[in-house]
Amino acid sequence: MVHPGLAVEVIVVNDGGCPLDGRHLSAILPGVVIIEQANSGPSGARNTGIAAADHPHLAFTDDDCLVEPGWIQDLHAALVKHPTALVGGKTFNLLRHNPFSEASQLVVDAVCRWQNSDPENGRFIPSNNMACCREQIVALGGFDTVFTLAAAEDREICDRWRQAGWPIVQLDNRALVGHSHWLDHRAYWRQQVNYGRGARTLHSLRRARGVSGEQAGAGFLVLLLVMALRRRQQGRLQPLLLLLVLESQLAIVVGNLRHPRVRPAHVSGDARAQQPTRA
Numbered sequence: 001m002v003h004p005g006l007a008v009e010v011i012v013v014n015d016g017g018c019p020l021d022g023r024h025l026s027a028i029l030p031g032v033v034i035i036e037q038a039n040s041g042p043s044g045a046r047n048t049g050i051a052a053a054d055h056p057h058l059a060f061t062d063d064d065c066l067v068e069p070g071w072i073q074d075l076h077a078a079l080v081k082h083p084t085a086l087v088g089g090k091t092f093n094l095l096r097h098n099p100f101s102e103a104s105q106l107v108v109d110a111v112c113r114w115q116n117s118d119p120e121n122g123r124f125i126p127s128n129n130m131a132c133c134r135e136q137i138v139a140l141g142g143f144d145t146v147f148t149l150a151a152a153e154d155r156e157i158c159d160r161w162r163q164a165g166w167p168i169v170q171l172d173n174r175a176l177v178g179h180s181h182w183l184d185h186r187a188y189w190r191q192q193v194n195y196g197r198g199a200r201t202l203h204s205l206r207r208a209r210g211v212s213g214e215q216a217g218a219g220f221l222v223l224l225l226v227m228a229l230r231r232r233q234q235g236r237l238q239p240l241l242l243l244l245v246l247e248s249q250l251a252i253v254v255g256n257l258r259h260p261r262v263r264p265a266h267v268s269g270d271a272r273a274q275q276p277t278r279a
Contacts, residue, residue, distance in 0.1 A: 008072055009055050011035065015045035017063075042127065043143035043153045050134065050142055059131040061177060066094065068176035075131035075175045085167045086132045086158065088125030089175020100183035103244035104191060106231060110224040110245075112170060122168040127154035129177040136166065144205070151191075152198025156205065163211070192248040196255020221249060 010032045014020050016039025025032050035048055046060060059075050061067055071089065078087040093105035108126055116122035127143075140160050147153035158168060183191065206212070228245045231238070 006073060006076055007055075009033070009053060011049045011052050013037065013045045013049045013052075015039050015041070015048075040145065041148035041153075042150045043145045043147050046127065047142040047145065050137060053134055056134055057131060058134050058137065060127055060129075062128040062179075064179065064181045065091075065128050066178040066180060068178065071175050071177060074171065078169060078171055078175070079131060079133065082120075082167060082169050083133065084136065085169040086125055086130065086161045087169045087171060087175075088131070089129045089171045089177060090173050091126060091129045091177045091179050094178040094180040095182060098182060099240050099244060100185060100188035101179075101181055102231070103228075103241055103248065104181065104183060104188060105179060106228060106241070106245055107192070107195075107224065107248050110220065110227050113227070114220050114223055116168070116170040119170040119172060120167065122170045123162065124155060124158050125168055125170065127157070128179065129175060130154065131175075132161075136161075136164075140164065146201060146205070147198060149194050149198060151194040152202045155198070156202050159202070159206065159211070163209075188244065189247070189251050192251030193255035193258070195248075196252035197258065198255075199252065200256045224249075 010029050012020065012025065012032060013035045015037060019036060020034055022032075022034050025034060033052060035052060037045070037048055040048075042062075049060070050058060057076060057079050059072060074089060075087060079085065091105070091108070093102050095101040111124060112126070115124035137157070140157070143153050144156050147156065161168060224245050225242065228242050229238075231241060
C-alpha cells in the first residue's frame with residue numbers, strides 16, 4: 001500500500017474476534033495482511049503484528065480508532081527526526097455526547113500531560129497511537145504478555161524503553177487519531193478498575209526489576225479536575241464529567257487493591273517468537 005512519498009504496509013491482527021472478510025478489506029486497503037489468532041490480549045496481538053511486519057518503522061492503533069489524514073506521515077516524520085524515539089500523536093474522543101467515553105479519554109489525556117510535561121523527554125505514549133523502530137521494540141522483547149487486558153501494557157513498554165536509554169516524544173496536535181469507544185456506566189467502571197489492576201501489575205514488575213515508580217498523588221488529581229473543568233461540555237454534562245473523573249480514581253484504587261501481585265520471576269513476551277497464522 002502506498003501513500004504519497006511513503007510506502008505503507010498494513011497488518012490487521014484479529015485477536016479472537018469474528019473472522020474478517022479478507023476480500024472486503026482488500027477492496028478498501030489493497031495489499032492488507034490479515035492475521036487470525038486466538039484471543040491473547042492487546043500485548044499478544046501487537047507482538048504478532050511486530051513479528052509479521054517487514055518495514056523498519058511500526059505504527060500501532062486499535063479497531064475502535066479512526067486515524068486522520070496525514071497520521072502515518074506525521075509519525076514517520078517524527079521518527080526521522082528522532083530515530084531512536086518512541087513517538088505518539090494526539091488522540092481525541094469521537095463520542096462527545098457520551099459522558100463515559102469523554103471521561104475515559106480525559107483520564108488518558110491527563111496521564112499524558114502529567115507524564116509528558118517535556119514533550120521531547122516524555123514518559124508515556126498510549127498504544128493506540130504509537131510508533132517506533134521495529135528493531136528496537138524487537139530487542140526489548142515486544143509488549144509484555146502478562147498484560148492480558150488493555151490496561152498498563154503501554155505504560156510497561158514505555159518503562160522499558162526509557163530504561164534502555166531511548167527517548168519518548170509526544171507530538172502536539174499532530175498524528176491525530178479519533179477514538180470511538182462506546183461506554184455505559186458499568187463498562188466505564190470496569191475499564192477504570194482494570195486500569196487499577198494493570199497499575200498493580202506494573203508496580204509489581206517494577207519492584208522485581210528494582211525500579212522505583214512515580215506516585216502521582218494529589219498533584220495528578222488536581223490536574224485531572226482542572227482539565228475536567230476546562231473541557232467544553234454542553235450544560236449539565238460538565239458536573240457529571242467531574243463526578244466521573246473522581247469515580248475513575250476510586251475505581252483505580254479498587255482495582256489496585258483487588259489484583260494479586262505478579263511473581264518476580266516474570267519473563268517478558270518475545271515479539272520475535274510469535275508464529276502468526278495468516279488468513
